Amino acid sequence: MQRLNASEAGFADAFDALVNGRREADADVSSVVTQTIRDVRARGDVTLAEMTQRFDGFDLNAAGWQIDAAQCKAAYEALAPDLRDALTLAAKRIEAYHKAQLPENRDYRDADNVRLGARWSAVDAAGVYVPGGRAAYPSSVLMNAIPAKVAGVERIVMVTPTPGGETNQAVMAAAYLAGVDEIWRVGGAQAIAALAYGTERIRAVDVITGPGNAWVAEAKRQLYGVVGIDMVAGPSEILVVADAKNDPEWIAADLLSQAEHDPTSQSILFTDDAGFADAVAKAVDAQIASLATGAVARQSWDDFGAIVLVDDLEGAMPLVNRLAGEHLELAVDDDRAERLFDLVRHAGSVFLGRMTPEAIGDYVAGPNHVLPTGRRARFASGLSVLDFMKRTSFIALDKAAINAIGPAAATLADAEGLPAHAASVRKRL
Amino acid sequence: MQRLNASEAGFADAFDALVNGRREADADVSSVVTQTIRDVRARGDVTLAEMTQRFDGFDLNAAGWQIDAAQCKAAYEALAPDLRDALTLAAKRIEAYHKAQLPENRDYRDADNVRLGARWSAVDAAGVYVPGGRAAYPSSVLMNAIPAKVAGVERIVMVTPTPGGETNQAVMAAAYLAGVDEIWRVGGAQAIAALAYGTERIRAVDVITGPGNAWVAEAKRQLYGVVGIDMVAGPSEILVVADAKNDPEWIAADLLSQAEHDPTSQSILFTDDAGFADAVAKAVDAQIASLATGAVARQSWDDFGAIVLVDDLEGAMPLVNRLAGEHLELAVDDDRAERLFDLVRHAGSVFLGRMTPEAIGDYVAGPNHVLPTGRRARFASGLSVLDFMKRTSFIALDKAAINAIGPAAATLADAEGLPAHAASVRKRL
CATH class of the missing domain: 3.40.50.1980 (Nitrogenase molybdenum iron protein domain)
Structure with missing residues (x-):
């Protein structure tokens, strides 16, 4: 100190x-991760099974690829009562805070009678990464999956390594409470690649959140743009x-x-x-x-x-x-x-x-515990329902409105050397 | 077709x-960009001057590094009246639409008398990349800089290449209208690196937006996390x-x-x-x-x-x-x-x-023309004031509130094997 x-x-x-x-390690994991992503795209589940055998030491095809809903429910019911109550209280409070975050749509007409607005909608599917071993925190499952659920995401997919084939009861209980729809027993950069591109078994998702080691973080960084990600942590x-x-x-x-x-x-x-x-x-x-x-x-x-x-x-x-x-x-x-x-x-x-x-x-x-680190609060925010939603803006003009603002648009298009832009407006004036 | x-x-x-x-080129620009970023971090303005000489064919130290406010104002005033009016109308309408986007802070007490909320604030400084040559669109300057201004960003920094030392009058006029604070005559991946890390002359910014070629896009992607970026376009x-x-x-x-x-x-x-x-x-x-x-x-x-x-x-x-x-x-x-x-x-x-x-x-x-491309509307939104802001959540408990929800927190900390977490709560109960 x-x-x-x-x-x-x-x-x-x-x-x-x-x-x-x-404080961040300079581990050069970039090229390894690039190769892993390439392998998963090329060979899909075969690569996932091979890597799981190598790193987690068990056979996915023998042990089963998924943890099913009944197992999660059973894990929840088997929790010590005080832990079950604590997890349930946490889930309720997280849900309430994030519900209050839901953004409002806008739809209005301005002085020129131009109708403008924005509609928010949820992504179709979200992937949540949950680390294995010591850092497998049930609170983290709640903090990532509940905002997706509140946002209205219809398919929430968890991926988590189960080293030695051992599942984590508290994590499964939290997945049940949070309403996770699918759990796949894969981890590492290969799990992120599977979520981003899809494999024979695992359908692709649109957004991936959740903490992970350097390989997981690098995979998210490399796949940013192919999918949405929460942040670089x-x-x-x-x-x-x-x-x-x-x-x-x-x-x-x-x-x-x-x-x-x-x-x-x-x-x-x-x-x-x-x-x-x-x-x-x-x-x-x-x-x-x-x-x-x-x-x-x-x-x-x-x-x-x-x-x-x-x-x-x-x-x-x-x-x-x-x-x-x-x-x-x-x-x-x-x-x-x-x-x-x-x-x-x-x-x-x-x-x-x-x-x-x-x-x-x-x-x-109630507020999210996934927060910007390493001075990133200068420009980034904690995880929220907005990470699982997107906004579609919209515009509607009638004849009077296009006559009011159309000529300016055509003038600007001319100045920018884009004649088809100008023509698409002028034909309607 | x-x-x-x-x-x-x-x-x-x-x-x-x-x-x-x-439709996106697979140009392998990644390693070149990595090296450019390294050079700018190591040698700052010397690298910027060398690369500007090489790619834009002029001497920054002789011609001047910046375009000053007076030049921009003069460019605005020299515009043909119909173009000036069109640009001004566009700026006003963009400003009005983005003002309506400003998010509201939250501050409330829940049933357990826990005070919760979130405050939004602008980033300190934003960088806007404006391409040179044919794609130097004044409309793009407005669409990137005005949302930053509306968000409350105090320092808006434009970087733009000026090939052959030639400045673009319409772009300068738009910068004047949008309230850009600094304009630096540098472009390419080196300009993005300079904005992200700062150089002797150019102070670092917190968020970088704006369109660019493959090198600029790759630099933004590589520096995502060091700074905020708008999106992969x-x-x-x-x-x-x-x-x-x-x-x-x-x-x-x-x-x-x-x-x-x-x-x-x-x-x-x-x-x-x-x-x-x-x-x-x-x-x-x-x-x-x-x-x-x-x-x-x-x-x-x-x-x-x-x-x-x-x-x-x-x-x-x-x-x-x-x-x-x-x-x-x-x-x-x-x-x-x-x-x-x-x-x-x-x-x-x-x-x-x-x-x-x-x-x-x-x-x-009025709505932003910077929008998600290549199927990214599945998870991404157009540029908005939110890209230049971040949200700080907050929590305040009194004695009764911590007694109400503290025990559950301690129970969860125990279950996750984090005894100092549990102790920090229990000492206050």
Whole structure:
């Protein structure tokens, strides 16, 4: 963990280094992924079966390609009651928040009697990637599939690797709750290629979302344009802006809730009180010792953690905006949180006040936990129903309307050297 | 031009071929673009100057890197009055349509007294690419820059090659009208790299939009994630659904207004009347002969044009949806256009009725003319203010709210093996 002090000489350079520091691996997976995509396009399910045998160690043709709906329902019903209730509460709250996101169509006539508008509609089919192994989170199934369902997508297809043929009960339960229509037991770049182009068994989808390793991310990036994708995701991060009135134990836990995700996660505290900074640093060290995820959290905190001491918290906000973090906690009194929030220009999701730890947003609050990372909140938003919808604009003119605005269109077409454009208008005047 | 008949044997295969036919060149520009991006990152303006000398044949350091605001204003004032009026009308109408797109913030409390919402904000800076030479369209400057301006972007940066050092007066006039803040005389993949990473002279932007050649498109694709981009664009297309009550001359002009853009453009007519189909085909041939753009239109129409004869126009709509075209004209009586529009699932922009030629949408109607091509209307939308904005979700809990939903979050964190997540919630209960 590094400590920075905004009033010391050299701070600007040190903070620049923090902003520009790369946490993403430069793994050269590009050419491997290109070849995988080519193979899946050429040989379809044969390639999927071969790669699944090689990487997940089981035979798709023997074990079955799909996990069926009955298995998912059974998994849901077999959950411990408190976990089932928690998952159900999460699903309901996520559904409610995303329903409120549904965009409105527009249809109006302007002063020239030109009818204009836009209609929103869902994509036909969405693919959701769910990683296997340790990162197979049921919450992630809900956060990706429920917005698609709310958007009105008629076919939601999940792909997930099942290493050794082992299925993940919590993931299957979440798929049941979220209304996933198909689950295919394939993973990696080959699963993304199958969703994008289709194979003999798997019909192509229109949009692919969901987290994955470097190969999955690269496949999505390469296939962007063939299908829609949610975003390019990197290691996640939390920024906490906190005054000395917080319990340092709470803030330490918040920083660690990010650090425990991955060794490349980043947790940064901004505070105006050196004593509080010390107390949090001490609490982090103490809590790490007893965490089951302590080794990961330790590495993340040591390599990428930071505590930035500022003169006042308002002065921290330009720094916060430069980092454009995925998660931003404003752990101050409610009225001050509001004032600080008004200074936020770039952040994926903001957690206001002392009683709103980031983990609430990971699970049950309702807003999506798929958020822009690596300073991408400068231009990107969290996953929403809009990622599964598209807008069709429309125009309708009558004789009076084309006589009103048509001549200008023809003049512009002439100026651009496009005579057929001009003719298509002038013939109607 | 090929003719298909939906009631003849073999139609399904022939239509599949039409849907899957590739019009995009497979030019392998990827590695060249990767190297260009690397060069611009390493040597910044030196690379820009060298490449401009090589490709555009002039010395940026001698001729000046920028086109200043006074030059743009002068270009606007020097326009022929009818062109200036047409451009101004277009700008006003585009601005009005895009203003109506501005999204609303949300801020509410749910039944558990959890405060939830989302705030929209503009990106800090947007880059607009404007091609040089024949495809330097002033309408394109308006369509890209005005939505950014309406979104609230404070810095709009245009990059455009000026081959031989020659500036394009109409483009400069449009930049003045649209409120572009900076214009740099650089083009190609190197201009995109400069916008994404910044150089000594050019500060980086957050989103890059605008059309370009294969190198520009590939640079945008490779830099997606470093910056936001509008979309992956391919050759454009028009689908016209028309009954026999149309003037074949009008419909022929509409088909040609797409064909004259580029040899890879595509124009497809769906009609239920064989005689009308013949009349349109004849009118196309006749009109091409007298078009200044006839050679391009001829190649497009010969290679990619099609007339599809269907039993009834309603039956054409599933075919139309499979093609998911950039532009769709429904050239029928108004009430029938409405009914056909209700059957549209995928289209970039729809032009309703006999008096709405597509060219109206290219210039003056108001909706954006930057639209998804190559079947991407299945998942993508036209350019809008949303491309220059991002959404920050927020959550605020009080003591009662965290007691209501916190336990479920902790239960889920336990199940996912993330103890610091659980602790950050439980400490507050």
